[in-house]
Amino acid sequence: MALHEPLLHGKDCGDCPIRHRAVCARCDTDELDQLEKMKFYRSFQAGQTVVWSGDRMDFVASVVSGIATLTQTMEDGRRQMVGLLLPSDFVGRPGRAVASYDVTAVSDLVMCCFRRKPFEDMMLGTPHVNQRLLEMTLDELDAAREWMLLLGRKTAREKIASLLAILARRDVALRQRARGGPLRFDLPLTREEMADYLGLTIETVSRQISALKRDGLIQLEGTRQVTVPDIRRLLEETGDDSDGGMVG
Amino acid sequence: MALHEPLLHGKDCGDCPIRHRAVCARCDTDELDQLEKMKFYRSFQAGQTVVWSGDRMDFVASVVSGIATLTQTMEDGRRQMVGLLLPSDFVGRPGRAVASYDVTAVSDLVMCCFRRKPFEDMMLGTPHVNQRLLEMTLDELDAAREWMLLLGRKTAREKIASLLAILARRDVALRQRARGGPLRFDLPLTREEMADYLGLTIETVSRQISALKRDGLIQLEGTRQVTVPDIRRLLEETGDDSDGGMVG
DNA sequence: CTTTCGCCTTGACGCAGATCAAATTCGGGA
DNA sequence: TCCCGAATTTGATCTGCGTCAAGGCGAAAG
Incomplete structure (x- = not known):
C-alpha cells in the first residue's frame, strides 16, 4: 500500500x-x-x-x-x-x-x-x-x-573505509540510531561484490579488511558482522574531508 | 538567440x-x-x-x-x-x-x-x-x-584509447564528416586534464600515447593534433565490445 | 558426527602504473 | 629571429595491487 x-x-x-x-x-x-x-x-x-x-x-x-x-x-x-x-x-x-x-x-x-x-x-x-x-x-x-x-584516485584502504562508511551511514539512517556510540551492522555484500563495487580484487578487499581489523578500526564477528568502535577514526581513513553527516 | x-x-x-x-x-x-x-x-x-x-x-x-x-x-x-x-x-x-x-x-x-x-x-x-x-x-x-x-576496470592503454574514441566521435558529430576514412582532430585537453579524466598520471598518459603512436594506431602532429588512420583498430583497443556508432 | 561446497583469508611473487628526475619540445613574446 | 617558461616526453626505479596457489572456516546436507 x-x-x-x-x-x-x-x-x-x-x-x-x-x-x-x-x-x-x-x-x-x-x-x-x-x-x-x-x-x-x-x-x-x-x-x-x-x-x-x-x-x-x-x-x-x-x-x-x-x-x-x-x-x-x-x-x-x-x-x-x-x-x-x-x-x-x-x-x-x-x-x-x-x-x-x-x-x-x-x-x-x-x-x-x-x-x-x-x-x-x-x-x-x-x-x-x-x-x-x-x-x-x-x-x-x-x-x-x-x-x-x-575509483579513480583512492587507495585500496581508502576505498574499503569509504564503502564501510557508506554502509554504516545507511544503517544509522535505517535504525535512526543515536550517533556517537559504537556502531554494529551486517555487510550486505560478499567480498566479491565489494570488489566489483570498488574496482579491486577479492583478495585485496579481504587483505584491507584484515588490516583495518588489525589496526583496531573495526571488529568482525564472523565474516559479515562489523562493529565500528569509533566512526571518526574510520572516516579519517576514507580520504574524504567531510564527516558525511555521521558525526553530529 | x-x-x-x-x-x-x-x-x-x-x-x-x-x-x-x-x-x-x-x-x-x-x-x-x-x-x-x-x-x-x-x-x-x-x-x-x-x-x-x-x-x-x-x-x-x-x-x-x-x-x-x-x-x-x-x-x-x-x-x-x-x-x-x-x-x-x-x-x-x-x-x-x-x-x-x-x-x-x-x-x-x-x-x-x-x-x-x-x-x-x-x-x-x-x-x-x-x-x-x-x-x-x-x-x-x-x-x-x-x-x-x-576508471575501475580498464588498463591505461584501454583508458587512453577510450578517451581518444570519445573525442573522435565528438569530432565526427561536430563536422558530420563521412565515416570510414582517416580521422583528424585536435585534442581539447592537456595531458594533465587527460590524466585527471582517466585516473592516471601525466607520465602514464604520455607514455601510452607514445605507445599508440609507435604501434601505428594514431599519428601526432605537434602535441595536440591527432590523426587516426583506422578508427576500427583504435576501437579494438578500448576494451568495449561495440563500435560506439563510429563505424557505419 | 563427517563431508562438501561456497566463501573467505593468507602467502609468495610479478607487473602495471606511480614516483622521481632529467631532458626535449613547443609556443608565445621580445 | 631568438629566448624563456610551460608542457611534454623519456628513463630509472619503486610499490601497491593483481595473480596464482594453498588452506581455513562455517553452514547445510548426508
Whole structure:
C-alpha cells in the first residue's frame, strides 16, 4: 500500500506517508489511483538476475525491500558495479525499452513495478512525479561522481573505509540510531561484490579488511558482522574531508 | 538567440531550431519570452574557474561554446574529473544553491545562464523543460556509469584509447564528416586534464600515447593534433565490445 | 558426527602504473 | 629571429595491487 511512496514524495513531504494521503496537499488521488492500476510486484531470491543488459524491459520499478546491484561486464569478464539499489531507489529509464546494465538481487528483493508505457503517459500529465524523478536522478548522478573519485584516485584502504562508511551511514539512517556510540551492522555484500563495487580484487578487499581489523578500526564477528568502535577514526581513513553527516 | 535551444528541445524536435519557432508545436512563445528575460551570457578564458566547489551558485547554465570540466579535489590535491561539458550541456542543479564541483573553462568558454530562482519557478509550469532536463540528466548518468567502468576496470592503454574514441566521435558529430576514412582532430585537453579524466598520471598518459603512436594506431602532429588512420583498430583497443556508432 | 561446497583469508611473487628526475619540445613574446 | 617558461616526453626505479596457489572456516546436507 505504501510502496510507491518514494516515487511520489520529495524531501518536503517526508512526514506524509501515503496512508495519510487524505491530508497531504501533494497527493492527488487521481494519480495515485492511476499508479495503483498499473503497478505490480515482483520478488527475487538472493543471487537472481532481474534483467540482463540488452534485454527488453517493459517496466520501471522502485525497490521495496532488499538490495540489488547494477553492473557492467566487459567481454573478458571484468565487472564493475555502477549502482547499488536500496529500498526506495528507482530502476529503469522512462523512454528506454532496453536495459543498459545487469540488475541482480543481492539479497531477497521485492520490487514495485509499473508498466513503462502507461507510466510514461502518466508522467506527461503529472509534473511533480516528473520533478521527483529528476531530483532522484540528480542525486544518483552526484553519487556516481563521488564514486568516480573513489575509483579513480583512492587507495585500496581508502576505498574499503569509504564503502564501510557508506554502509554504516545507511544503517544509522535505517535504525535512526543515536550517533556517537559504537556502531554494529551486517555487510550486505560478499567480498566479491565489494570488489566489483570498488574496482579491486577479492583478495585485496579481504587483505584491507584484515588490516583495518588489525589496526583496531573495526571488529568482525564472523565474516559479515562489523562493529565500528569509533566512526571518526574510520572516516579519517576514507580520504574524504567531510564527516558525511555521521558525526553530529 | 538560438542559445537555449538545447534545453528546450529534445531529440524529437532536432530539426526545429529555435529560429523556426513559429512552426514548431513544442515551442511556446510564452516560455521562450520568459527564458529570454532571465537569461544572460558569461564568458571565460581558457583556464579560468567558473565556480569553486562550495561556492554559492545562483544560476543554472547551458554551455554555448567551448569546453569546461567538473572536477573533485581531495585535501591532499588528488584530483578526479567527473564531468566534461561540451556545447549544449547543462550546468548546475535546480534546487541547489551551492556548487558540488569545481567548474573550469578548458578552452575559451561562453555560457548561457539563467537565474536559478526564476528558472525553477518557470520549471513548475513547463513540464517539457522538466522532461528535457530529466532526459539530459539520465544521459549524463549513463555516461558517468560508462566512465566508472573505465576508471575501475580498464588498463591505461584501454583508458587512453577510450578517451581518444570519445573525442573522435565528438569530432565526427561536430563536422558530420563521412565515416570510414582517416580521422583528424585536435585534442581539447592537456595531458594533465587527460590524466585527471582517466585516473592516471601525466607520465602514464604520455607514455601510452607514445605507445599508440609507435604501434601505428594514431599519428601526432605537434602535441595536440591527432590523426587516426583506422578508427576500427583504435576501437579494438578500448576494451568495449561495440563500435560506439563510429563505424557505419 | 563427517563431508562438501561456497566463501573467505593468507602467502609468495610479478607487473602495471606511480614516483622521481632529467631532458626535449613547443609556443608565445621580445 | 631568438629566448624563456610551460608542457611534454623519456628513463630509472619503486610499490601497491593483481595473480596464482594453498588452506581455513562455517553452514547445510548426508
